[in-house]
Amino acid sequence: MDHSRHVRLTPGELTPDNLADATIYGPGDEKIGSVGHVHGTGPSALVVIDVGGFLGLGAKPVGAPLTGLDFMRDEAGTVHAVTGWTKAELKKMPEHVER
Numbered sequence: 001m002d003h004s005r006h007v008r009l010t011p012g013e014l015t016p017d018n019l020a021d022a023t024i025y026g027p028g029d030e031k032i033g034s035v036g037h038v039h040g041t042g043p044s045a046l047v048v049i050d051v052g053g054f055l056g057l058g059a060k061p062v063g064a065p066l067t068g069l070d071f072m073r074d075e076a077g078t079v080h081a082v083t084g085w086t087k088a089e090l091k092k093m094p095e096h097v098e099r
Helices: 087-092
Strands: 023-025 031-039 046-051 060-065 069-073 079-083
Touching: 031 087, 046 087, 060 087
Parallel strands: 023 079
Antiparallel strands: 023 031, 031 046, 046 060, 069 079
16 A cells, blocks of 8 residues: 555544554554444543454454654545564554553
């Protein structure tokens, strides 16, 4: 996917509602997960990424800082993100557990 024509979200758009279920693409432009949910807003937010699994089953939730993700909208208005993390790196992160 060519992300060069996609519009980056403004800091005010980085809200849990806008980011929910967004697809996350890795450095090779492969799908590596999706946003499960977000804790907080703005640059200090923690994004919980569901990594791996199939059709939502067996995915591992990991917490990642929002600053490690570049969220944008494509031509159809769909929000997604790109990151330098690989799927393997995300899978090595500790599992996010809700408290």
